[in-house]
Amino acid sequence: xxxxxxxxxxxxxxxxxxxxxxxxxxxxxxxxxxxxxxxxxxxxxxxxxxxxxxxxxxxxxxxxxxxxxxxxxxxxxxxxxxxxxxxxxxxxxxxxxxxxxxxxxxxxxxxxxxxxxxx
Numbered sequence: 378x379x380x381x382x383x384x385x386x387x388x389x390x391x392x393x394x395x396x397x398x399x400x401x402x403x404x405x406x407x408x409x410x411x412x413x414x415x416x417x418x419x420x421x422x423x424x425x426x427x428x429x430x431x432x433x434x435x436x437x438x439x440x441x442x443x444x445x446x447x448x449x450x451x452x453x454x455x456x457x458x459x460x461x462x463x464x465x466x467x468x469x470x471x472x473x474x475x476x477x478x479x480x481x482x483x484x485x486x487x488x489x490x491x492x493x494x495x496x
Contacts, residue, residue: 383488384440387447387481388425394477395421397470406468410461417454424450441492448485451478 378386398418402411428443455478462471 378487378491380488380491383484383491384428384444387444387484387488388429390477390481390484391421391425391428391447394474394481395419395425397474397477401468401470401474406470409465410467413457417450417458420450421454441489444485444488448482448489451481451485454478455482 395418398414398421401407402414402418405411407414424443424447428440428447430443455475458471458478459475461467462475
């Protein structure tokens with residue numbers, strides 16, 4: 378897969394999981410998790426814009442900073458959400474979000490590897 382295609386996939390996955398996080402929080406499916414879900418949902422959507430915007434910024438990083446930020450936030454969300462889910466359980470929506478997080482991480486790592494190989 379080309380880096381451009383991977384980046385578009387990352388943008389789509391970030392937007393999807395951001396909307397999904399906000400929907401689960403607003404629908405009250407996970408009452409104790411409403412605030413963290415809302416926060417991560419907003420951050421994921423903001424990251425999707427950052428990854429998109431950072432494409433033509435003229436920097437030498439060529440979106441590397443946006444992808445690294447995406448990896449950091451997604452790994453944090455997966456770690457925090459996963460540990461909470463294992464300890465307390467939760468709605469069926471959470472494992473679906475974890476799968477999307479794993480897809481974001483995989484696509485981000487692939488993007489970094491492909492960009493490094495081009496350098």
